[in-house]
Amino acid sequence: MSLDLRAINRCVRCGNCRSVCPVFEELGWESANTRGRIMVMRGLADGLKADADVLDSLNSCTTCGICTDNCPAGANVPDLIESARGHLVSQGIMTGAQERLSRYIFESGNTFGEQNERAAWLRGRSRLKEKSDFVYFVGCMNSYRYTETAARTYDLLRCFGVTLLPEEQCCGSPLLRTGFDARKLVNANVRQMKQIGARTIITGCAGCYTTLKKNYPASFRVVSVPEFLAEHISELNLKPLDLTVTYHDPCHLGRHNKIYEQPRQVIEAVCKLAEMKDNRQNARCCGGGGGVRSGYRDLSLRMARRRLKDVPEGVNCIVTSCPLCIRNLRDAGAGSSVIDLVDLVSIAAGQR
Ligand code: SF4
Numbered sequence: 079m080s081l082d083l084r085a086i087n088r089c090v091r092c093g094n095c096r097s098v099c100p101v102f103e104e105l106g107w108e109s110a111n112t113r114g115r116i117m118v119m120r121g122l123a124d125g126l127k128a129d130a131d132v133l134d135s136l137n138s139c140t141t142c143g144i145c146t147d148n149c150p151a152g153a154n155v156p157d158l159i160e161s162a163r164g165h166l167v168s169q170g171i172m173t174g175a176q177e178r179l180s181r182y183i184f185e186s187g188n189t190f191g192e193q194n195e196r197a198a199w200l201r202g203r204s205r206l207k208e209k210s211d212f213v214y215f216v217g218c219m220n221s222y223r224y225t226e227t228a229a230r231t232y233d234l235l236r237c238f239g240v241t242l243l244p245e246e247q248c249c250g251s252p253l254l255r256t257g258f259d260a261r262k263l264v265n266a267n268v269r270q271m272k273q274i275g276a277r278t279i280i281t282g283c284a285g286c287y288t289t290l291k292k293n294y295p296a297s298f299r300v301v302s303v304p305e306f307l308a309e310h311i312s313e314l315n316l317k318p319l320d321l322t323v324t325y326h327d328p329c330h331l332g333r334h335n336k337i338y339e340q341p342r343q344v345i346e347a348v349c350k351l352a353e354m355k356d357n358r359q360n361a362r363c364c365g366g367g368g369g370v371r372s373g374y375r376d377l378s379l380r381m382a383r384r385r386l387k388d389v390p391e392g393v394n395c396i397v398t399s400c401p402l403c404i405r406n407l408r409d410a411g412a413g414s415s416v417i418d419l420v421d422l423v424s425i426a427a428g429q430r
């Protein structure tokens with residue numbers, strides 16, 4: 079993979095991005111903000127050696143995309159970062175965290191290196207329909223870490239004829255976002271989607287959503303769980319809850335895919351919503367994306383702690399729709415007050 083000099087040279091070094099980059103806010107180094115990272119890419123194109131500092135500069139970006147939204151020159155930074163990582167990975171240059179994560183995925187088909195049954199969360203639930211228009215793509219996090227959320231999502235979706243892939247693999251997001259080739263996983267999932275006859279793929283993970291949209295055949299309609307729930311809200315028989323919650327916009331649903339209103343519609347159908355200080359396109363990143371949680375845990379948690387400061391006073395919980403955001407915000411101190419939108423809907427539907 080080669081560096082795209084034309085795209086790199088869009089950056090006019092104005093420095094606008096310095097005021098929004100959540101990593102720069104924590105670290106303060108020029109190499110830890112957008113402009114600095116782009117200068118590092120230019121350096122690589124000019125023969126700069128990819129030492130540990132270069133790797134840290136490129137790999138500490140969460141690909142949150144807030145810099146892109148604030149760039150007057152239209153630099154697409156997440157794409158640039160991913161291709162710069164790919165440029166180095168294709169030469170065998172990567173961090174230990176990148177090597178470990180890719181090994182886990184290539185060996186086990188999931189981000190954790192788990193050997194256990196991926197759909198063990200199904201337990202007594204009836205297994206799969208062989209043919210369906212709709213597939214629920216669960217993702218690694220909910221398959222192995224938030225299995226109750228996976229089960230609740232399936233319970234809500236299967237009333238609409240939704241089925242699962244018989245042997246779902248990681249969607250490929252962690253590989254693609256950190257510079258690796260994910261064709262083997264993508265092809266394995268696509269083969270099953272076609273066998274089922276699926277035309278619509280529904281996912282409750284923001285990272286999977288971006289990948290299914292961007293890296294899978296365009297013939298599939300990709301729908302996030304918040305969109306699906308908003309579309310079917312009147313059929314869910316939800317009871318109002320005496321709660322006030324706030325909503326954290328995951329970068330990969332919000333800025334990357336402009337899904338802002340549907341999760342709010344679902345929340346407001348069951349309880350009160352109080353907005354976070356920065357929200358929608360201005361939402362601060364949770365710090366977990368782009369491989370930063372696995373490669374730079376402390377930095378990732380610092381960003382999550384800062385995000386938690388945006389939570390308004392007096393809310394009962396923080397709702398979001400991305401298991402990676404849930405994990406990072408919980409680990410940063412919010413604990414069980416962070417829940418998935420599906421968990422909220424399940425309470426209102428009397429399923430919990
Ligand atoms: S805002 Fe855009 S043009 Fe300005 S320094 Fe940042 S990336 Fe470059």
Ligand code: SF4
Pocket residue numbers: 098099100101102111112115138139140141142143144145146155156
């Ligand atoms: S995508 Fe986010 S973390 Fe990466 S350089 Fe831009 S603002 Fe910083």
